[in-house]
Amino acid sequence: MNTRSVVASLGVRERILETALDEFYASGFHGATMRNIANSAGCSAANVYNHFENKSELLVEILRRASDEQFTATRNALRKAGPHPVDRWRAAVVAHALFTARNPRACLVANSELRYLGEVDRKRVVGSRDAQEQLFVDIAEDGVEQGIFSVPHIHQAVTAVLTMCAGIPLWFRADGPLTAQEVADDFGVYALNLVGYRVS
Amino acid sequence: MNTRSVVASLGVRERILETALDEFYASGFHGATMRNIANSAGCSAANVYNHFENKSELLVEILRRASDEQFTATRNALRKAGPHPVDRWRAAVVAHALFTARNPRACLVANSELRYLGEVDRKRVVGSRDAQEQLFVDIAEDGVEQGIFSVPHIHQAVTAVLTMCAGIPLWFRADGPLTAQEVADDFGVYALNLVGYRVS
Known part of the structure; x- marks a missing residue:
């Protein structure tokens, strides 16, 4: 393959992933068909199969990417947050919630x-999700150890927070009264x- | 229809709803077929269509029932909770979370x-969900008015709590370390x- 066809091939792959997400969102995993995905991507079903073995492979790639991007967003936010558990917890949740609000279909x-x-x-x-969860668990443990946070069970509290964020796409509308950033800040x-720290 | 066939017919209807929930859970709405539902219920597809016009009708009935039952559980808990917003909020959330943990597939x-x-x-x-949400909003507003709760936005805080509960079936296992009641109490x-009341 020359450079040009590599680039073209990459373009097709990205387009397939994009339309597959649309299709999974609109029809669910079982309702989605490789043919519809190919049609929307403007290529043949055979072309889709060149890039992805089956629907599962497509879904795995979409979910891993979303999870990796969310993970990166959270880590970037943590890098700027400094060492205090309150700042770190807030930064991690805001970044996580913001990603969810801005990528509702993938989430x-x-x-x-x-x-x-x-x-x-x-x-x-x-695996990628677990790594993400561990970031939050580490911060929460730190906060509990320092006597700043207080929760019945750390893992459970982290899961509660992450599922609360995961629910944002069920109700958040980009054209609603609050911006994604405002919602993320509220979260x-x-x-x-939720972890027993009173925001003054 | 005599009494016996009415009872038999009711039995079939319930069985169809039960197997339809299994099918929706296993295959999603788009993947579910009336034929599979009929097979699992031990009746003909024609029989399923006697009771439900189509898949949507089945899904509506399942979701409305689950929502109504959850609503009833929450209201019953509130009846025993007394007038204080802290007791009412806790009772409503515990009942709501408990129902979710015990009915994971429907939720x-x-x-x-x-x-x-x-x-x-x-x-x-x-509509049924909104009514449920209103119960929580009323209590939270009461708590905020009395200066006991403090949140950026009441509706949003309620939604956060309800989606946090809705996430329980994603991780809770009946054979795990905590019972459904213990999880509900923690929630x-x-x-x-979450609403700014510090549990001592």
């Missing part, structure tokens, strides 16, 4: 369609409250 | 498959924390 599909993946494929996606407050 | 399907219903059908389901603590 919704991640929650609703993950259960249709086989065990192996699910593990490939869940930072809820998350600090 | 998961409600969140992941609702978007596939048409506008009219979605409104039939969402009562998180929800009180």
Whole structure:
């Protein structure tokens, strides 16, 4: 392949991923067809199969990417947050919530369609999620150890916060009264409250 | 129809609803087929169509029932909770979370498959949800007015709490380390924390 066809091929791959997300969102994993995805991407089904073995492979790639990007956003926010658990917890939640509000379809599909993946494929996606969760657990543990946070169970509190954020696409509208950033900031407050830290 | 066939007919209807929930959970709304539902219920597809016009009608009935039952559980808990916003908020959240932990499939399907219903059908389901949400909003407003709770936005805080509860089936396992009641009680603590009330 020359450079030009590599670039063209990359373009097709990205377009397939984009239209596959549309299709999974609109029709669910079981309702989605490779043919529809190909049609929307403006290529042949055979072309889709050149890039992705099957629907599972497409869903895995979409969910891993979304999860990796969200993870990166959270880590970038943490890099600027300094060492204090309150700042770190708020920064991590705000970044996580902001990503969710700005990528509602990928986050919704991640929650609703993950259960249709086989065990192996699910593990490939869940690994990236677990790493993300661990970031939050580390901060919460730090806060509890320093006597700043207080929760019945740290992992459970983290999960509660992450699922609360994961629910944002169920109700948030970009053209609604609050911006994604405002919603994310509010969720930072809820998350600090939730771990027993009173935001003054 | 004599009494016996009425009873038999009711039995079939219930069985269809039960197997339809299994099918929606396993295959999603778009992947579910009336034929599979009929097979699992041990009746003919024609028989399923006698009771439900189409898949949407089945999904609406399942989601409305689940929502109504959850609503009833919450109201019953509130009846025993007395007048104080802290007691009422905790009681409502614990009842809501407990129902979710005990009815994971219906609650998961409600969140992941609702978007596939048409506008009219979605409104039939969402009405019952809105009523439920209003219960929580009333208590939170009461708490804020009395200066006991403090949140950036009341509706948003309620939604955060309800989606946090809705996420329970994504991770809770009945054979895990905590019982459904213990998880629900913990969520009562998180929800009180979240609205700025410090559980001592």
